[in-house]
Amino acid sequence: MDHNKNSYPAVFSCLIIILYSVHLINAMPDASYYDKSDGPLSYNFYDKTCPSLGMIVRWGVWTALKNDTRMAASLLRLHFHDCFVDGCEGSVLLDDTKDFKGEKNALPNRNSARGYDVIDSIKTEVEKSCPSIVSCVDILALAAREAVVMSGGPFWPVSLGRLDGLTASEKSANEQLPSPFEPLDNITAKFVAKGLDVKDMVVLSGAHTIGFAQCFTFKRRLFNFKGSGKPDPSLDTSFLSNLQTTCPNVDKSNTKLAALDSQTINKFDNTYYKNIINNTGLLESDQALTGDPKTASMVKDYSSDSFLFAKDFAASMVKLGKIGVITGQSAGQVRKKCNSVN
Structure with missing residues (x-):
């Protein structure tokens, strides 16, 4: 070529x-x-x-x-x-x-x-x-x-x-790797272990402004939240109803997809944070950001200031890209094919 x-x-x-x-x-x-x-x-x-x-x-x-x-x-x-x-x-x-x-x-x-x-x-x-x-x-x-x-x-x-x-x-x-089922403290600890901080965790979670999740990653919120036999009470009722239609309580629905941000599905913006404030965050780990005063304050800031989110997201991506890089030839290589070592 x-x-x-x-x-x-x-x-x-x-x-x-x-x-x-x-x-x-x-x-x-x-x-x-x-x-x-x-x-x-x-x-x-x-x-x-x-x-x-x-x-x-x-x-x-x-x-x-x-x-x-x-x-x-x-x-x-x-x-x-x-x-x-x-x-x-x-x-x-x-x-x-x-x-x-x-x-x-x-x-x-x-x-x-x-x-x-x-x-x-x-x-x-x-x-x-x-x-x-x-x-x-x-x-x-x-x-x-x-x-x-x-x-x-x-x-x-x-x-x-x-x-x-x-x-x-x-x-x-x-x-x-962080899990959508983990408590916020566990997820934060995993970020800190990589040299990132709470702010990086909140802003990089904003990547969920695009993409989809399989039903099994959030379905327990819809029908049996924490073994209660009831839906997650924090979910907006209309949002809950829509998700229950998309992901009915049967195993065959586990791999069906739902948008992480149902408002602007393919647009990278700050709507993710607005969704959380409106109790329409899809994953438990998303909605959990409102459960701590420090992270909730950041969510509020990013929901109201798209330029702040864009600036901070870019800065956190720079930090992410520097984690554990290899530059010594004895420890790494330029692979000829990405799925196998030379």
Whole structure:
């Protein structure tokens, strides 16, 4: 594939102009939000070795979203799940081997993690343009950012130069990824363990402004909340009725989908926080943010100030992308294929 700009449709060139206008509209954080010395990572890491990288990733994500709008949330979630388990090193992309059971079949990822094929497709095109140069984890980090921007969300600079890890752990994924069934204190502790804080937890939960959840992740709220035999009393009655129709109390409904933000399903905005205040947060972990005065105050602030949410979300994504990165050749590599080590 020739990656000269003339090989891309004219409509894509227009799209890029629109996207980067949206960047400004969506309150791109000022320079003070970013660590100018990113250690071994750099914002221009591939400028000379793979100058077409940004365009290739952007095109790959745009194509994926054109075919499936849900993929925006899936790519963002994949990046989050990767970074949260032993760092941003592409472990979530690895298939099982005789030496380890990977993260794809861990409970938080099984039957719900998506987007592997999108990253594989982008990697294939990157390899044609600049072979053995760009890591899969850097591609995933860039793809997550583009998915948010293309959904109307904020832009943030992605520092690059991470290497792909050599192993993965199903056990670690089961233990370290937050669950929608956990108490708020447990979820907060998992964020703190990764070097994030309560503010990061609240603002990154705002990623639930896009995407869907399977019925089993919230169905106990609808019929038997905490073993009471009754629905969660905090749920708005109209919202509850709609969810009970979508997810009837039978096992075959467990894998049906409901929008995490039913008001603006495919738009990355601050409606998620408005929903929580209105008792229409889908997951227990979403609604739990109103149960603590500190987190409830943040929810209120983000619900009323979309620019504050955009700015803080971008800043927290920068922090997320620096968790546990690998830069030493002895500990990592640039994988030729994202689902297996070289």
